[in-house]
Amino acid sequence: MGLRGKVCIITGGGSGIGRASALMMAEEGAVVVTVGRTYSKVEQVRDEIAASGGTAEAYSVDVGDKDAVVNMVNEVLSKYGKVDVLVNNAGHSSPHRMLMTTTPEDIRSVMDSNLSGSVFCSQAVVPAMKEAGEGTIINVSSMAGVSASPLAGMSYSAAKSAVINFTAFLNAELRNTGIRASVVIPGEVDTPILDNRPVVPSEEARETMVTAEDTAEAITLIARLPQRAAIPELIIRPTWLRDTSAEVNIA
Template sequence: MNTLSGKNVLVTGASSGFGEAIALQFAQAGAHVALVARREEMLRALAQRIEPSGVRTIVCPCDVGDEAQVRATVDKIDAEFGQIDVLVNNAGTNVPNRTIVDTTTADFHAVVDVNLVSAFLFTSLLLPQMKERGAGTIINIASRAANFPSLLAGVAYSSAKMAMKALNQITNEEGNPHGVRACVINPGVAATPLLDRRPVPPPQETRHLMMQAEDIAATVLYAASLPQRANADRIDLYATSTEVY
């Protein structure tokens, strides 16, 4: 039996890309998974694929940019699924407008709310119970843009992802004395539908050189399966190929 078997895991942004792969790999490792995203039909299809693993799932349609919906979702998971051992703050988005001149305040809020504020909210709602139990793991999916903010990633996205590093640091300061750890993972470019939100999406024929969602999922599981006494505080995960960005 591995260390993840029987754990309760909550994955935001589980309907696509990294989140879908993360949920699948946790289920394959014997963990129960709470699936959070807006597109209910995608979450239901994923829950069906997970079913043969014999673990429990709960499907939670939720716009993570809406505080009331996040609060209601955490309440529902607590009541119907149980307390969470591993939280993966993965939901994220970007807007085609990347420059300061083109980015509207609404664009900025949309990106910051989904990438950053939601991670803060889920953390603030789940950290107290983790501290009380003396254990818990929070994984924040930030980005290479957290280390190297850029116009390619955009002003809103780069700002949100850099701030996730601060959130991770403070989660550790607050959580570590109570046995709770936080890990920020900074992936470089990976082949998921998120790339189609770029003003000029990368060509399909270069995408096989990029990291794939499964690679990020394997990294999340690595961090979550370390003994609770060890914390992979920050993992930078970049493509080996120099031909992709």
């Protein structure tokens, strides 16, 4: 059956991994709900899907705002009657990377977008998934959550580590409900978030990185698996691992 007819909510859906996942899932017949803070970006993705004959919705939502998340999910449930797949992809880093430069706002903002947003979106969809007896939650983390990286920064590394643990908790709590949770852990991905680094990677360096489309392939693979099968954790990294020591020293 794959994704045809499945209702998939994708946060951070206006660019990068979220955009690539939305387009890919729509190609496979899913009804895609793109969610992002900047409406013009998710609207563009929605229109691109519609122009290709697909079905999509666009919502401007800050996933760190629980009430806004609940309202969005309730609208989707009212219109389509279900949510089959949730991709918690929204998240950003901070320009302040190190311990002593990190501000309270850095921590709050990064944790809200990466962790709190994943929790709030999951809380909003789980009751309907339980009632349906099945569902898929895919959280997007980072290798920075496995091995803390000065390039990614303290707040981002901590938040992405929490996302990995949150996924394990979901699987423990939702065991035998028919709901499966997966975490996708990409290495360096060539997305706009790299432009926030103290040293922006060169075009040559970006050519060896995993792309947003590569990561979307991993997300779509998990989403389309028969419900009897689950991938709790999937790591996708570049084949060629570049030397980042000079960038780390500057960071």
